[in-house]
Amino acid sequence: MNTIALVGRVTKPFELREVKEGMTVTNNTLAVRKNFKKDGGSEADFIPFVAWGKRAQLLEEYCSKGDLIGLIGKMQSRSYKNDKEETKYVVEMLVEDIEFIQKKAIDKTPEKSAS
Numbered sequence: 699m700n701t702i703a704l705v706g707r708v709t710k711p712f713e714l715r716e717v718k719e720g721m722t723v724t725n726n727t728l729a730v731r732k733n734f735k736k737d738g739g740s741e742a743d744f745i746p747f748v749a750w751g752k753r754a755q756l757l758e759e760y761c762s763k764g765d766l767i768g769l770i771g772k773m774q775s776r777s778y779k780n781d782k783e784e785t786k787y788v789v790e791m792l793v794e795d796i797e798f799i800q801k802k803a804i805d806k807t808p809e810k811s812a813s
Contacts, residue, residue: 700772702791704745705799706730708765714758724754725790728769747771747791756796764802770795 706728714724729742747769749757761767771794777787 701770702773703768703770704728704730704747704791705766705768706742706745707802708761708763708767709744711763712754712758712761714754721751722754723748723750724758726757728767728791745791746788747793749793749796753793753796757793760798762802765798766800766802768797768799769793770797 709727709729712724712726714722716722725746725748728745728747730745732741732743734740769791771791773789774792775787775789777785780786
C-alpha cells in the first residue's frame with residue numbers, strides 16, 4: 699500500500715507550467731513540523747510534492763507561501779537527465795487530494811507613525 703497524508707506549510711509560491719497542450723503541473727515543498735524540542739523550538743521535514751491538472755491549478759490559484767494545507771497522495775520515485783547528462787533521482791509525493799486548512803497569518807501590527 700502506498701498512501702501518505704501530510705499537513706504542513708507551503709515553502710514557496712506556486713508556479714504553474716504547461717507541459718503539453720492542456721496539461722499543467724506544479725512542484726513545491728511542504729514543511730511538515732516534527733515534535734517540539736526540549737528548548738521550545740521545533741524542526742521540520744521538507745517533503746517535495748507534485749500536482750497535475752486541476753489540482754495544480756487549484757494550488758496555484760488559492761494557495762500561497764506559508765499557507766497550511768493537507769495533502770493525500772502517494773510517494774513516487776523517478777529519474778531524469780540534467781543539462782550535463784547526469785542522471786538525477788527524485789522521491790516526491792504525487793498529490794491526489796488537497797485540503798486548504800489555514801491561510802498564512804498576516805502581521806496586523808499597526809505601523810508606527812513618525813510624529
